[in-house]
Amino acid sequence: MSDKNNKTLKPGWRRVKFGDVVRLSKARSQDPLADGIERYVGLEHLEPGDLRIRRWGSVADGVTFTSVFQPGQVLFGKRRAYQRKVAVADFSGVCSGDIYVLETKDAQVLLPELLPFICQTDAFFEHAVGTSAGSLSPRTSWTSLANFEFVLPTLEVQMQRVDLLGRHQELAGSLESAAALAERARRAALLDAFRPDRGSADMFPSHWATAPVGELGDVQLGQQRHPKYDSGSNMRPYLRVANVLDGWIDFSDVNQMHFPEKDVQKFELLHGDVLLNEGQSFDLVGRSAIYRGGVPGLCCQKTLIRFRCGERLLPEFAQAYFQHRLYTGQFASMCVQTTSMAHLTAVRFSAMQMPVPPLDEQRQIASVVETLNQSAIELQGRFKAAQALGAQLGGMQ
16 A cells, blocks of 8 residues: 555554455365364354354265365355355364455464454445355455455554454343343243143143134235236235244335225235234244334235234234244144245134133233343344444444
């Protein structure tokens, strides 16, 4: 970098290219098992935003990877860089060819402990994504990454930043653990709420009534997607499987299609409607959320089941029970399978037996579950915010 580019920086700081201070490891093993290497890491083992490697495979099970990594080196996913997969190895192994193994050239110039945080910055990922080539599986090249420019502070400031980032990582880890505990508590509460009486042979507590879902409310599939509905005089927003997550609805990507006026009343959502994924993978079919309103004229697609509770059932209780069935695999066990996915089907869902406790018990169960749910959401949000802050702290200002 020229002196002109460095004049505006703090004393001792300088602008450098990534490749000037970081090298790409070329270490290889043609026979990892014979070389005593026990573990391998693929892109599927790296979690976005998580610098720790928590999962791996066994070389003994067979693997064609040859790129060797050592403890302390940084693994960067070069394929689909927008997934933001970066991790620091704490064991030796081999990794996928879609993972770059990086290390600092000189620890007296760039601290090795700072490298992973630089790789986590928004600027680095934007450069990696912007220089990726390929439509289905875009990849960035080492030559492109090596040209990434960033500001390198003095070694003293790097040490201070590493200490700060380390303490921030500990905080983020604590928040992650707390969020996981809150989620386990929520699921445990759902299991406990629908545990049968020990002295009863019935599926539910003996004083609860039961009835088919179809008798407790209105079951309706959404409108079938069809090219003829891609345009029309009555275009309306609609929800699909991708919008209905576990307990909440994602409104960030809502599509539109034409709904004939005569069918609007059948497909339009009302406050309190419970939506379930009708067609999904076996582990996700039956995932549900309650629509709380807020989007005028919102409808739903046929891949969703809309359940509108009658007077004997509270939506919050119904959704809690649906989550219980999802987590215990009961929805998956009642599905039919096509070549591509599992289907709950409106007919099977309508015939499913549903517990109907007294309304005061429904309110109590729903209240406990909602309280735990809000705690889990809040802690998860704080963890995500801490992750985002960490990416900012890794940049040098």
